Amino acid sequence: MRPTGFGGVLLRETDAEYDEAREVFNAMVDRKPALIAQCETAADVQAAVRYGVANELELAVRGGGHAVTGDGVSDGGMVIDLRRMYSVQIDPGRRLARVGGGATWSDLDGAGQQYGLVTTGGRVSSIGVAGLALGGGSGWLERKLGLASDALVSVELVTADGELVIADETKNTELFWALHGGGGNFGVATALTFRLTRVATTTLAVLVWPAAAGASVLRMYRDLIEADAPEELGGGVVFLTAPAFGFVPEPLVAQPVVLAIAVYAGPADEARDMFAPMFALSPEGAFLAELPYAELQSALDSPAGFRNYCSAEHLSALPDPAVRAFCDRAGEILVPSPSQQAMLPWGGAVRRGSGDWPQAYRDAAWVARPFGAWTHPCSDARVIRWARDVCEDLEPWSTGHVCPNFVGHEGRDRMIAAFGAANYDRLARVKCRYDPENVFHLNQNVEPQWRC
Numbered sequence: 001m002r003p004t005g006f007g008g009v010l011l012r013e014t015d016a017e018y019d020e021a022r023e024v025f026n027a028m029v030d031r032k033p034a035l036i037a038q039c040e041t042a043a044d045v046q047a048a049v050r051y052g053v054a055n056e057l058e059l060a061v062r063g064g065g066h067a068v069t070g071d072g073v074s075d076g077g078m079v080i081d082l083r084r085m086y087s088v089q090i091d092p093g094r095r096l097a098r099v100g101g102g103a104t105w106s107d108l109d110g111a112g113q114q115y116g117l118v119t120t121g122g123r124v125s126s127i128g129v130a131g132l133a134l135g136g137g138s139g140w141l142e143r144k145l146g147l148a149s150d151a152l153v154s155v156e157l158v159t160a161d162g163e164l165v166i167a168d169e170t171k172n173t174e175l176f177w178a179l180h181g182g183g184g185n186f187g188v189a190t191a192l193t194f195r196l197t198r199v200a201t202t203t204l205a206v207l208v209w210p211a212a213a214g215a216s217v218l219r220m221y222r223d224l225i226e227a228d229a230p231e232e233l234g235g236g237v238v239f240l241t242a243p244a245f246g247f248v249p250e251p252l253v254a255q256p257v258v259l260a261i262a263v264y265a266g267p268a269d270e271a272r273d274m275f276a277p278m279f280a281l282s283p284e285g286a287f288l289a290e291l292p293y294a295e296l297q298s299a300l301d302s303p304a305g306f307r308n309y310c311s312a313e314h315l316s317a318l319p320d321p322a323v324r325a326f327c328d329r330a331g332e333i334l335v336p337s338p339s340q341q342a343m344l345p346w347g348g349a350v351r352r353g354s355g356d357w358p359q360a361y362r363d364a365a366w367v368a369r370p371f372g373a374w375t376h377p378c379s380d381a382r383v384i385r386w387a388r389d390v391c392e393d394l395e396p397w398s399t400g401h402v403c404p405n406f407v408g409h410e411g412r413d414r415m416i417a418a419f420g421a422a423n424y425d426r427l428a429r430v431k432c433r434y435d436p437e438n439v440f441h442l443n444q445n446v447e448p449q450w451r452c
């Protein structure tokens with residue numbers, strides 16, 4: 001059977017491309033959908049949604065495949081695979097980008113860069129634009145440009161009844177509000193339009209020390225940011241196993257290290273001046289260069305093919321005891337592995353957007369983000385415990401809110417805390433209007449029964 005009006009590619013278990021098509025970023029996820037509908041147009045998405053609903057197939061929506069939860073693929077159901085819808089059109093005059101529902105950040109960053117136009121995007125360039133932005137969307141330049149969702153101008157969306165609607169500041173305005181962080185709850189975005197900002201040049205600096213230096217590095221980084229650092233400066237402090245990057249001295253490769261990262265929306269000489277206190281801590285290796293935006297955005301990509309688990313804690317402050325608690329846990333990262341324990345500076349444009357959107361987590365000063373990546377199932381329990389411990393240790397400084405993109409499935413209370421109770425309630429009303437049967441439930445779910 002073929003969905004009526006569907007012009008894309010349908011894959012079943014017997015097809016040669018099926019196994020590759022059902023793979024997602026997290027190697028722990030091994031699900032076998034009955035059908036993968038590779039859509040090429042919005043009409044294909046409408047046909048696929050109608051067919052899936054009529055045949056009671058559990059629907060998964062797949063963009064870049066980076067949800068650690070594996071929500072982009074369902075077991076026995078139907079995957080609405082958007083990867084063929086990756087086109088990006090830049091309107092340089094109006095500074096707008098219209099992006100297909102299955103485009104990745106590397107598609108958008110590369111297209112915008114030709115005109116010197118950018119927007120906040122994923123720290124990993126293979127993440128889907130829609131998946132990240134609809135979930136709020138945190139990225140390197142957020143202190144200057146805000147979250148990815150802040151730049152949304154409009155979203156074209158196929159709802160649970162197969163209708164194609166537009167949400168923007170004048171049409172379906174409650175839906176437009178909900179799409180700023182409410183994720184894939186309300187339908188399938190077939191195209192998103194973003195406002196772009198002209199950024200003349202961008203600089204990346206990465207400094208490395210042995211992990212034992214972590215506490216002094218993080219304290220200095222905190223002081224630098226909190227001493228009124230310009231919003232052009234973002235980045236973070238990251239514990240990880242040192243990759244064999246050219247600037248990492250040979251004895252540190254494959255050893256536990258701490259990195260201080262500066263992502264600066266400006267030229268290299270300014271970035272060096274701004275980052276001088278970090279250089280004064282005598283790193284054992286350093287990289288600093290102006291990079292084309294798309295190159296910068298992909299410079300620290302995480303490798304695929306590992307088992308993954310992540311969580312996060314948003315902090316109102318980062319006093320010395322919090323620094324100590326965070327750095328003490330870094331000793332438990334599985335080495336060697338691509339696991340990372342990051343502390344990201346927030347504030348600036350992220351904080352300014354508080355109150356406008358369903359994102360109670362925006363007022364954090366810092367975000368702690370353990371991201372586990374490992375190979376063997378025998379390490380599952382240990383890595384998951386480490387990630388949870390990082391967050392539990394920081395609870396005394398937690399704002400209580402969390403960006404849903406940064407966590408796996410941690411229960412309804414955590415989602416209510418993510419948005420704030422009043423926002424969750426309002427999101428549930430929007431959900432009732434556009435998806436009362438919870439057809440789109442493989443996501444950070446807003447439960448319609450809360451309100452319907």
Ligand SMILES: Cc1cc2nc3c(=O)[nH]c(=O)nc-3n(C[C@H](O)[C@H](O)[C@H](O)COP(=O)(O)OP(=O)(O)OC[C@H]3O[C@@H](n4cnc5c(N)ncnc54)[C@H](O)[C@@H]3O)c2cc1C
Binds near residue numbers: 060064082129405
């Ligand atoms: C290594 C790594 C690094 C990450 N770094 C960041 C980061 O820096 N900042 C950040 O904010 N997040 C980050 N994330 C989280 C990531 O943004 C979210 O998991 C996001 O949902 C992934 O989108 P995707 O399209 O790649 O994934 P998918 O698994 O394909 O999709 C995930 C979910 O997004 C929704 N979705 C995707 N496309 C659409 C669409 N077109 N219409 C409607 N719903 C859709 C669906 O609900 C789907 O279940 C990271 C994840 C990983 C694995």
